Amino acid sequence: MTSNAFEELVMRLKQLPGLGARSAERIALHLLLERREKLDALVGALKTAGEKLRRCKCCGNLCEGEHCALCLDASRKHDVLCVVEEVPDLLAIERAGNYRGRYHVLHGKLSPLRKIGPDELNIATLSGRFSSGEITEVILALGNDIEGEATCHYLRETVIPQSMAVSRIGFGLPSGATLMFADPATLRSALSSRKHL
Ligand SMILES: [Zn+2]
Structure with a gap:
């Protein structure tokens, strides 16, 4: 043909x-x-x-209005923020079902090879979210490959206030794994056994 x-x-x-x-x-x-x-x-x-559909102005999730349903949900904890690479990672954590805080979607991770720097990611909005003083704990739920590690390090050193409690999930996830492909049980265990940075 x-x-x-x-x-x-x-x-x-x-x-x-x-x-x-x-x-x-x-x-x-x-x-x-x-x-x-x-x-x-x-x-x-x-x-x-x-x-x-567009990006939520607050967290970067996909939504129809200005803000997504998760940001508008008053029953979710305001003081805990879970940072993920992509929207499917957020959806995977929601399916796992044991996290009730807020999210922030970076839309990627730092990668010098692919020329992705902080300005290409949803990081400026993240800095802004810390200035309200509402957030006291950050969970970095990024993939445990080299780029994920580098992004966590950058966020910890440059973006997240030093006084903040910061932890990183990863326990139980295979090296180089992407969150979106992890099964709910693995994600639940990764979330509950995170290590402090
Ligand atoms: Zn949102």
Whole structure:
């Protein structure tokens, strides 16, 4: 089959995380040939989500308004802040079910190789959150690879006030692991057995 439109679609799908060339082709063919009726619904859902969803002004989570449901939830603890790399990490910790504080999503981690410095991450807002004096404890729930380590070190030394109680999860997680792929039981144990920095 030769079609520029098809090639373009497969190329776009291939750029999505977790999709290789064969999966991208399968999805494209599925939508175009087998389930044509699903195509409009999918396009519509993508368009609506793209228009409505944005980053929460406070924590960086995905939401429809100015602030996300977690930031607006008055029943959650105001004094504990859990810092994560990405929104799926936040969702994984929520699924684990034993954390009731607030979050802050960095949208990445420091990486000199990929030219990601503090200005590319959601760090300025994080500094601002400490100035209210409401937060007394920070949990760094970043991956335990080299970039995660470097990011934790940077936050501890440069961003988080020295007086703050800071801990780091990681116990029970394999080296180099990403939080979003950890099962709830492992995450619960990682959260409850964190080490102080
Ligand atoms: Zn929020």
